[in-house]
Amino acid sequence: MRLRHPDGQVFSFDAGTLSLELACTTGGEGFRARFEILHTPPDLARWVAGSRLGVPAADVRATGPELRLVKLLREAVWAGAYALVTGTPVAARDADTVNEIAAGPPPVPRIAPDGTPTWRRPVTGAQIAAAIARDAVGTLTPPAATRIRMCGADDCYLVYLDTSRPGNRRWCSMERCGNRAKVRGHRQRKEHP
Numbered sequence: 001m002r003l004r005h006p007d008g009q010v011f012s013f014d015a016g017t018l019s020l021e022l023a024c025t026t027g028g029e030g031f032r033a034r035f036e037i038l039h040t041p042p043d044l045a046r047w048v049a050g051s052r053l054g055v056p057a058a059d060v061r062a063t064g065p066e067l068r069l070v071k072l073l074r075e076a077v078w079a080g081a082y083a084l085v086t087g088t089p090v091a092a093r094d095a096d097t098v099n100e101i102a103a104g105p106p107p108v109p110r111i112a113p114d115g116t117p118t119w120r121r122p123v124t125g126a127q128i129a130a131a132i133a134r135d136a137v138g139t140l141t142p143p144a145a146t147r148i149r150m151c152g153a154d155d156c157y158l159v160y161l162d163t164s165r166p167g168n169r170r171w172c173s174m175e176r177c178g179n180r181a182k183v184r185g186h187r188q189r190k191e192h193p
């Protein structure tokens with residue numbers, strides 16, 4: 001997924017999993033508010049189309065209350081992931097939110113006439129929330145939970161599931177923080193040989 005930072009840089013970011021993609025690429029509350037992109041239900045449809053869920057925006061039918069549900073889930077996923085990367089368990093309140101939304105029916109997959117996989121239309125905002133919440137259950141629990149990481153840059157709070165085989169992914173994106181660290185290391189070596 002391509003992200004645009006408020007400083008103007010556009011870079012690719014792979015959150016590794018659907019629920020962290022929602023929590024980290026759409027904004028949120030507090031300091032994440034300046035990254036907010038989900039203002040209206042069509043914004044949600046556009047994000048879904050570009051997400052790893054990949055439901056075409058035209059097939060999504062989301063309402064205002066469903067958008068609020070997705071945002072409620074987003075905060076619970078963010079809080080749960082933040083707790084795990086800082087070494088604390090997921091709070092019961094956040095687990096309750098995820099569990100309740102996960103209990104709803106997810107999008108229904110089907111085989112299209114041309115033999116490719118698709119979804120039964122329309123896909124509702126509530127179904128999207130359920131799919132993301134189900135993913136969150138698998139992400140915020142072992143074994144995946146031990147692979148949730150925060151970007152190694154001091155000023156970056158992007159969280160992702162490290163799906164690399166050795167489990168040593170350090171940066172949100174090589175194009176952004178990985179490259180900044182490389183440049184910094186290079187400069188330091190030059191100044192202090």
Ligand SMILES: [Zn+2]
Nearest residue numbers: 151156172177
């Ligand atoms: Zn970063």
